[in-house]
Amino acid sequence: MNQQIAPDDEDQDSLQAYFKPDVSPDDLEQVFRLKRAQPVLQAFTALFHGGADGVLVRLLVLRELMSDTQSSAFTRADINTRLGYLIPDSLETVLARLRSHGLLAWDPAQGVYRITPIARNVVAAIDGLLGMDKEEDDADMGYVLSQVAGSQAVGGVSIEQLHHLLGRLVELTEEFRDAIASGSEFRLRAAQEKWHAACDWVEKGSEIIHAITTDSRADAATHRAAQAIGRAQSALLNMQGMFSRALNQIERQRVHLGQSGLSTTDIKTWLMRHEDLASLASEAISLPVTPMFITPSEMIDVAETELFADKRNAVNSVLPAGENAAVTASEASTIPAELDAWLTRLSAFATDSSGSTKVHDTLLPANFAVASYRASLLPLLGDESESALQGGTATMARLPLEFVPKDGMVKLKDPHVAAMSIASLTPKKDIQSTTQPNTQPDIEHDR
Known part of the structure; x- marks a missing residue:
C-alpha cells in the first residue's frame, strides 16, 4: 500500500513537490508575489527560524544596535561594549547569522558593521506590532x-x-x-x-x-x-x-431572590471571582457528620412492626360510600369557529380583483356582538409583529388586505347596527401610495 508523505521543509528540493503534478506554482499570482518578496521573507526566516530563545536574542541584538542614532557604522569593539552582557561566542553566532542573511552588512574596507535597510524595515514592522x-x-x-x-x-x-x-x-x-x-x-x-x-x-x-x-x-x-x-x-x-x-430580554427573565435585591446574575458574578469554589465550603459545617448504624436484629424488629401495622389498618378500614359523579355540560366556545368563518370571508375579499370593499359590507350581516368582534380584528391586518406568530390572528395578519379608515360615520339599515365608521378593505395589489394608520372602526348599536 503506497502512502503519500508530505514534503519536509528540510528535505524540500523544489516548490513543485508541494503541489499536484498538474499544477504549476508559477501560474499562481500569489506565488509570484511571494517570490518577488523573497528577500523580505528570508529576513524574517533569519530572525524567527529556530527556538524562541534564539529569536529573542537576535531581535535583542538588532534593536540594541538600531537604538544608537549617532552612528550608522559599528566596529566589533563597539558591538562588544554595547552588548557586553552576552557571551562572546553566542554574540558571534548571532552576528554571523544576521550577516549571512543580509540583515547586517560587513564593510571590509573600514572594518565596520552596518544595518541594512531591509533589516530596519523588518524590525520597524515588528516594533509597530509590539507597540500596540x-x-x-x-x-x-x-x-x-x-x-x-x-x-x-x-x-x-x-x-x-x-x-x-x-x-x-x-x-x-x-x-x-x-x-x-x-x-x-x-x-x-x-x-x-x-x-x-x-x-x-x-x-x-x-x-x-x-x-x-x-x-x-x-x-x-x-x-x-x-x-x-x-x-x-x-x-x-x-x-x-x-x-x-x-x-433587555435577559433583564426580563432575571430571577431575584426574595426581597434581598440579589439576583442570579449577582450570585454567578460573585462565584466567578473565586478561583477555588471548593474552598467556600471550608468551616461551613460546625460539626462533622456522624453516621448512624443499626444492627440486623433491630432492623428486623422495625420491619415486623411496620408490616403488622399495615395489616391491622387494612382489616379495620372501611371503604367510603359511593357518590354519584357531578354531571356538567360544557359548551365549546364559538369564538374559534367564528374566527375561522371570518378568515374564510376575508380570504375571498383578498382574491377579489374588483377593487376595494366597504367595511360594513364585510362585517354584516351579523348581530352586534359578532360585528363588534370582527371589527376589533381589523387593525391586525398587515401587523408585522402579529404575522410572525402562529394561530388564527397571525393568519389574518398575513392576508394581503389593507384596512383604510376614514373620518365620519355611515348610517345603515340593519336590525342590529345603526351606524358604522366609514372604512374600506383593499387588496394589496390595488393599494394606493398614501394610506392612513389602522384604527378600529366605531359601531353604533341599533337600539
Whole structure:
C-alpha cells in the first residue's frame, strides 16, 4: 500500500513537490508575489527560524544596535561594549547569522558593521506590532488599521491591506452575532465592551476609507474594497440595537431572590471571582457528620412492626360510600369557529380583483356582538409583529388586505347596527401610495 508523505521543509528540493503534478506554482499570482518578496521573507526566516530563545536574542541584538542614532557604522569593539552582557561566542553566532542573511552588512574596507535597510524595515514592522497596547485594542484592529492609514498617507495602500481590514470587520461581526445568539449575559456584556472598542476604531477608519473612495488615483478594485469596508462598518455599528434587545430580554427573565435585591446574575458574578469554589465550603459545617448504624436484629424488629401495622389498618378500614359523579355540560366556545368563518370571508375579499370593499359590507350581516368582534380584528391586518406568530390572528395578519379608515360615520339599515365608521378593505395589489394608520372602526348599536 503506497502512502503519500508530505514534503519536509528540510528535505524540500523544489516548490513543485508541494503541489499536484498538474499544477504549476508559477501560474499562481500569489506565488509570484511571494517570490518577488523573497528577500523580505528570508529576513524574517533569519530572525524567527529556530527556538524562541534564539529569536529573542537576535531581535535583542538588532534593536540594541538600531537604538544608537549617532552612528550608522559599528566596529566589533563597539558591538562588544554595547552588548557586553552576552557571551562572546553566542554574540558571534548571532552576528554571523544576521550577516549571512543580509540583515547586517560587513564593510571590509573600514572594518565596520552596518544595518541594512531591509533589516530596519523588518524590525520597524515588528516594533509597530509590539507597540500596540492590548488593553486599549480589545478589537485587535489597531495594527491593521495603522498599516492602511500609513500606506494611504504615502499613497501606496494595497488591495491586500484593505482585504485584511475587511476580513477583521467580518470576523468581529460574526463574533458579536454568536454572542447575541448564545443568550449568555456575561458573554453578551463582554462582547458589548469589545464592540465599543471596535466602534472607536471604526470612527478613526471612516476618514481613511473616505479618502480612499474619493482618491481619483485608486483603481476599481481598491474602490470596491473600500466600499465593502464601509458596508461592513455600517453592519457593525447597527449591532447596538441587537445588543440592547438581547440584554433587555435577559433583564426580563432575571430571577431575584426574595426581597434581598440579589439576583442570579449577582450570585454567578460573585462565584466567578473565586478561583477555588471548593474552598467556600471550608468551616461551613460546625460539626462533622456522624453516621448512624443499626444492627440486623433491630432492623428486623422495625420491619415486623411496620408490616403488622399495615395489616391491622387494612382489616379495620372501611371503604367510603359511593357518590354519584357531578354531571356538567360544557359548551365549546364559538369564538374559534367564528374566527375561522371570518378568515374564510376575508380570504375571498383578498382574491377579489374588483377593487376595494366597504367595511360594513364585510362585517354584516351579523348581530352586534359578532360585528363588534370582527371589527376589533381589523387593525391586525398587515401587523408585522402579529404575522410572525402562529394561530388564527397571525393568519389574518398575513392576508394581503389593507384596512383604510376614514373620518365620519355611515348610517345603515340593519336590525342590529345603526351606524358604522366609514372604512374600506383593499387588496394589496390595488393599494394606493398614501394610506392612513389602522384604527378600529366605531359601531353604533341599533337600539
